[in-house]
Amino acid sequence: MAINMVADHAKWPETNDPIFGLAAKAKEAINKFGKENVIDSTLGALVDDDGNLICMETVYSELKSLPNAEIAGYAQVAGQPDYLEAVQEECFSGYRPNAYIKAVATPGGTGSVKHAVFNYTNSGDSILVADWFWSPYVTISEEVGRKVANFSLFNEKNEFNIESFKENFESLLNKQKRLVTILNTPANNPTGYSLSDEEWTKVLDIAKENAINPENKIIIFVDAAYMDFAGVGLERKKFFTQFTNLPDNIFIIIGYSMSKAYTMYGLRSGAAIGISSNEKIVNEFYYSCMHSGRANWSNGTRGAMSVMTHIANDPIKKKAYEAEKEKYKTMLRNRAKAFVDASKEVGLEILPYRDGFFVSIPCEDAKKASEELIKDNMFVVSLKKGLRFAVCAVSEEKCKKAPAIIKKVLDRLK
Ligand SMILES: Cc1ncc(COP(=O)(O)O)c(C=O)c1O
Incomplete structure (x- = not known):
């Protein structure tokens, strides 16, 4: 039997x-x-x-030069304080929005997706992602009793399908009154598409129109796992400045990953970075994610955090x-x-x-x-x-x- x-x-x-x-x-x-x-x-x-x-080479020579205790030791649950500073610098690279911002360390970008899906939706809710998407979004959502709805990423002219985004965004938001949408850009997996700054403005305009209703809670998760390999110079980071002066009921989370940018796939390090015009909302984010971190993986990889911090704080490195x-x-x-x-x-x-x-x-x-x-x-x-x-x-x-x-x-x- x-x-x-x-x-x-x-x-x-x-x-x-x-x-x-x-x-x-x-x-x-x-x-x-x-x-x-x-x-x-x-x-x-x-x-x-x-x-x-x-x-x-620059990453692994740094890792191997760390004292054993800096590799072996536990990290703080929210991440080492100097890492939490460095990761924001590395993420925004001069295009930091004028807002309240707090970061929490996660094991890779995957951990940040988990935080957003679990902590910003209610049981049974659907999150919204493009129809060309990274399949773990579904795995992570299903694991915790959430569902995934899709919008069409491209229209018939193979342009970003803002109409489909708007239609699906509004229909889910009207039903649920809160919505997490994941935009995997720049350098989308699997298509290689990156939203232009103009397309980002359109997305935020839709969010702002819907934020007029104070009952609506809008969470935009930017999965930036491949950001470091996008665009010429830093051009694909300019959109971050558009997250300045957003209404309180639009909350932005950046999913940052060290996996690709530092070729540290197996060392499991990243961060969830919350952005809001309201200090209380980023503090709430920080403590909510810290609780989840303790409940799921306790803390991140100390040595990986140190590698970023040491490189970021030494101009030659x-x-x-x-x-x-x-x-x-x-x-x-x-x-x-x-x-x-x-x-x-x-x-x-x-x-x-x-x-x-x-x-x-x-x-x-x-x-x-x-x-x-x-x-x-x-x-x-x-x-x-x-x-x-x-x-x-x-x-x-x-x-x-x-x-x-x-x-x-x-x-x-x-
Ligand atoms: C679209 C996307 N998001 C996030 C990640 C996060 O990866 P990791 O948890 O290894 O940082 C990946 C990795 O393959 C990815 O393809």
């Missing part, structure tokens, strides 16, 4: 993570056919042209770190350009790409397309609405070749 031991709310389908599963298959193919004959575009991490994970990051940003940009240009050449339809680790290819049966591509030794993640190609993990040379292979498979499946 089969017995269920887990409680009802903790029973989930017995599936393994599909991305890590596909990555394992890609590794097998590399062992069998040689790395030059395989395109492994599965994982969302920076990989060099030889297929090795990029680990920033900071310059070297920025130069190293810039090198990888350029590498990523060149790879993405190669993929986008080659797609145009062979007539492969892709979604509008502006920045970041991924490019998306809309298609009907993405699961089938992903399976067929394996026969060509190409490993690409399938999503509900298309394929996600990780330019972060594939050399420029292979990024040039990939679109023709994908186009051939998609044409065959038509």
Whole structure:
């Protein structure tokens, strides 16, 4: 007789993570056919042209130079005070909004999503995210009895679909009277789209119109996990200044992650940064997140926090770190350009790409397309609405070749 031991709310389908599963298959193919004959575009991490994970020298030399006690020790529940200062500087880089701001350390950007979803919605509420989205938003929401609704990220002209955003935003807000919406920008995963400053103004105009009703509580979560690899210079951070002078019932949370910006994926460090025109509202945020932190993971990774603090507070280290990051940003940009240009050449339809680790290819049966591509030794993640190609993990040379292979498979499946 089969017995269920887990409680009802903790029973989930017995599936393994599909991305890590596909990555394992890609590794097998590399062992069998040689790395030059395989395109492994599965994982969302920076990989060099030889297929090795990029680990920033300026980051790891700092980590390894820390006294053991600074790596081993507990961090404070809210995060080390100097880290909480440094993370704000690193996040806003001169585009700090004029508002009350407080940060709380989290284990990666994932922890900040958890804080926003759990602490700013009521049981049974829906959060609003784009229809091209990072699937853990659903996992995190379902885990705590919340649901996820979608707006269409793009209209027929492949522009940001502000009408769909407005319609879904207002219908959920009218029903729930509070709404958390997650905007994963700049450098959206999976599409590589970044909202322009003008598009941000439109989003905030919609929020402000709806904030006239004092019963409405609007929370905009900006998932900025890939921000450091977006735009030229700091152009993709300018939108932060638009969070100045917002009404009290619009609260902004930035999900900051050290995973990509410091190539510290496994060291689990990030922050939730709350922004409000009202000091009481950011204090409430801080204590609410601190309670959740204690309840979920106790505290963050002390050594990772120290790495950021030491680099941020030493002009020489900071310059070297920025130069190293810039090198990888350029590498990523060149790879993405190669993929986008080659797609145009062979007539492969892709979604509008502006920045970041991924490019998306809309298609009907993405699961089938992903399976067929394996026969060509190409490993690409399938999503509900298309394929996600990780330019972060594939050399420029292979990024040039990939679109023709994908186009051939998609044409065959038509
Ligand atoms: C869209 C998005 N948000 C947030 C994260 C947060 O990642 P982490 O918890 O590793 O910082 C990721 C990582 O893959 C991501 O793709």
